[in-house]
Amino acid sequence: MTALDTSNTGALPDSKPTPRLTSLSHGGGCGCKIAPGVLSEILKNSSNLPIPPELLVGIETADDAAVYLLNENQALIATTDFFMPIVDDPYDFGRIAATNAISDVYAMGGTPIMALGLVGMPINVLPLETIGAILRGGQDVCRDAGIPIAGGHTIDSVEPIYGLVVLGLVHPSRVKKNSGAQAGDVLILGKPLGVGILSAALKKQALSAEGYACMVATTTQLNKPGIALATMPAVHAMTDVTGFGLLGHGLELARGAGLQMQLQLDQIPLLPGVLELAAQGMVTGASGRNWASYGAQVALPAGISAAHQALLSDPQTSGGLLVACAPEAADEVLACFGAHGFADARVVGQMLPGQGVQVI
Template sequence: MTAASIEPRLTSLSHGGGCGCKIAPGVLAEILRGTSALPMPPELMVGIETADDAAVYRLNDEQALIATTDFFMPIVDDPYEFGRIAATNALSDVYAMGGTPIMALALVGMPINVLSTATIGRILEGGASVCRAAGIPIAGGHTIDSVEAIYGLVALGLVHPDRVRRNADAQVGDVLVLGKPLGVGVMSAALKKGALDAPGYADMIASTTRLNTPGPALAALPGVHALTDVTGFGLAGHALEMARGAGHDLLIDWSLVPLLPGVRARASAGFVTGASGRNWAAYGAQVSLPAAFEAADQALLSDPQTSGGLLVSCAADAVTDVLAIFKAQGFDAAAVIGQVAARQDDQPRLRLV
């Protein structure tokens, strides 16, 4: 009997897959309470104060170091594709700060009495293939024997200090552009229940393994004020982080938001993740919805995105250039989805129009 015939499905070994594994926003805020009081060196350009995508440390007048890490349990059963998705997701935070990756370290936790060395090797091969595509080495890492399969990267990158783009600098009048369609969490829920067809699976893999390489070119545009990537907290959660950091409201026209093919019908059929509900419980009170907003749309708004797209806040006269950068690098679904507006209440909100 071959190893493949006796090994369990990778997704059966995880209590939650991909960025759906993230600790819920409200719980995370409670855990992190008080940590911002720790002393920070003046060279630290970006730390934990804005819930940004990565830390940034100024090295000199020309270079700043971006440091981040991301890892999770399987979102798909194919070990090679799991490795690709996890690595793509980890490198995204470097691109989201406007930087270029320079190297990575692997983080590997595997149930070695359950999975074969061949399967574990394929996970690592998948991650290595993405790093080769990004032009960087995996220069080391750490492994442990774990109950659940866990894989990810520590990712390091470089950026000019003047081109660091935080999630907190959106300006009133800015236009919002989203680089990838939503729906990865819904697709993963359908996959886990055996209800995702081959075209849907192909769409999911294509989205989650597309590196967010437009980041540096976007950051080089003077009109781009803020950048982030949409991951485990869903579009609503990461848009709210942008709103809180800037102190403004974000307005999103839901009719303009790109979705993966067939994903709304799947959400309507009940293929949603538990993380979507936990996300909404954490921040739904800070989101204003139209009166007729349907449950499936709400689920997609808070749907956890694994290796999701870049969310850009830019001046209106920069939109053409922003979209051109996305399209030139193969992000054909990139679209204008809203704008930044003056705050109407005592706290920033996300408002759907």
């Protein structure tokens, strides 16, 4: 297969060629996240702030969004997410960034109600048409989610940045924290892994057109099953797998519950071709930073390949929901994913007494 041509044929008013979006940023998508270990050090004193009783979910377990109690029937979910380009097509970049931001509301079990745009662009570098296409991509995803972009903020920045603040609502009894898993729960992953691998190949202009289409399809699929999953009492915990990879977000779930997460390597779904690309060295720097931050808390099977290890810490932009549920509810959870078009959802492990993550 030939590599995808990601060049942008647009031109600035002075006839200079428009640069590739990914060439303007030092990292892309959720791979831009600060490494987990560094972030933990930065935030170590943040818990000293006063916490009102209405704040049902804050920063205590690094959950996906904040949740604030409004009344006995409603809680407000608030989250924000933004990053630099992971692709060169501006419309696709906008769609991916918006899908990723809205996901945190679904991961808490909520229904999004509105968004605010966060826009930082190098105004003297990118044509206004390119910036407009980014915003249009975000607007179209919000339309699919059934919410308006009701405002926002823009700045002139060195690197292109786009994302959203997203607000949602959930019944207080249906909030799905990342800390609620129980011993014996099975783990279900909604989307296959490998977005970071594909993005690395794209940046090196080694990604096929088929690979690019696959990457855009998975990163623009809204995690809408989260709304229905929140109504199931046997679903005990949810989170979405994003920049820290499956291992990193799995560790957050395990720590919050005071349990060990056991993952079955051969059951973890992967995007087509990513194992081969990883074996060719198409990995992001964020994958290595992730592993350096939490690798000591992960037990890997003997003989695991470097490619497989990279995929477990691979940063997922707009990744899938990771659900902990009672074993008897697994079929119902998988059926919910299937009804929303998530054909690759799989049981990938279980929660056991202990700590950390074990991969078998």
